[in-house]
Structure formats: C-alpha cells, structure tokens
Amino acid sequence: MRTGSAESAYQERDAYLAAVERAAAELADDRRRALVADVAVRIDRGLDGRPGAMSEVLAELGDPRAVAAGVPVAGRAPGAAGRRSRVHPAVPVGLIAGSYALALVLQLAGAPTGVLSVALLLRLTGVVLLCTSLFWGPGRKVAGALVTLVLPAAANLLWNRELSGEDSLALRVLADVCQVLCVVGGAAWLWWTRRKA
Known part of the structure; x- marks a missing residue:
C-alpha cells in the first residue's frame, strides 16, 4: 500500500x-x-x-x-531537435574576421603591442564560440580553429622571431597575406559551411 x-x-x-x-x-x-x-x-x-x-x-x-x-523524427536531425544554439553563427564568424580588421586598424594607428591583444582576445572568443556552436561539426570546428587561430599565430611568430631582422618588405607582405587568407578566408569558409537552422 x-x-x-x-x-x-x-x-x-x-x-x-x-x-x-x-x-x-x-x-x-x-x-x-x-x-x-x-x-x-x-x-x-x-x-x-x-x-x-x-x-x-x-x-x-x-x-x-x-x-x-530529442527523439529522431523523419526529416529532422537527431540531437538537433531538442537543442538550439544560443549564439547565431554570424557571431563567431564576425568576431574572427573582425579581429583581423581591428588588429590592422590598431597597427595603422600605431597602437602599442599590448593594445593589439584586444584583437587576439576577440579572435579567441570567436574560436571558443565556434567550438561550442551547433552550426558546425567537429571536423569543421577543428579546421576552423587551426586556420583562423593557429596558422596566423604561427605566421606572426615566424615573422617576429625569424624574419623581422631582415629588411625584406616582400616577406612581411607575405606574412600579412597569409594572415588575411587564414583569418578572413577561414571565417568566410566557416560562414559558407555552417549548418542551416
């Protein structure tokens, strides 16, 4: 009873x-x-x-x-049904691409190196939001983080440590083009490969 x-x-x-x-x-x-x-x-x-x-x-x-x-239904992806992303895909993509634009503006304005860390913080925030988003699969998240954060940082470190002693404008331009292609091109690739809501 x-x-x-x-x-x-x-x-x-x-x-x-x-x-x-x-x-x-x-x-x-x-x-x-x-x-x-x-x-x-x-x-x-x-x-x-x-x-x-x-x-x-x-x-x-x-x-x-x-x-x-959360139960899969015909025509609806399993897992995506019960979960909604809290952040629009334009936010991580915009932060990643905008971080490069901000860094460029700050450099042209002659801002000290410490101020440039704001642009890096924006990019890191964008990559974190990318990695927690539902709009990209795991493979695209890893590729996006590598292309938009790791490769540009490696190019910048290479320039600052190895090539900055040489007065070669061509090498500096090459490093900058590499960063533009990685950050802005990577952000554009992420935008076009996002899952549609």
Missing part, C-alpha cells in the same frame, strides 16, 4: 509521462509508446537509492517537450 507521499510522487510521475506523450504526438504510436516506456525506465533508474526524490529525478530529465523533441 502506498503512503500519501508515495501516491503524490507517482501522480507526479504519471503527469510527467503524460506530458511527454502529449509532446510526442507527431511520432507514430509504437515509437511514442517506446519513448514513454524508456522515460519511465529512466525515472525508475533515477530513483534507485533515493526513493523519495521523484521531483529531483524529473527535474534532471528536464522539460517533457525537450525530452520528446
């Missing part, structure tokens, strides 16, 4: 499962039943060792609509 608190907990569970079932109305009957059964099993597993924690277990599962949206 269930106590009053246990009865209340099971009513809460049943209400949650009913909400998941309503949210999954677009699924075929057998898939909807399988989803609800799976969620019920997850609830039971969550209660193992903490029998009075129904509210906490349901809170850990999240909103029933998000749980239902």
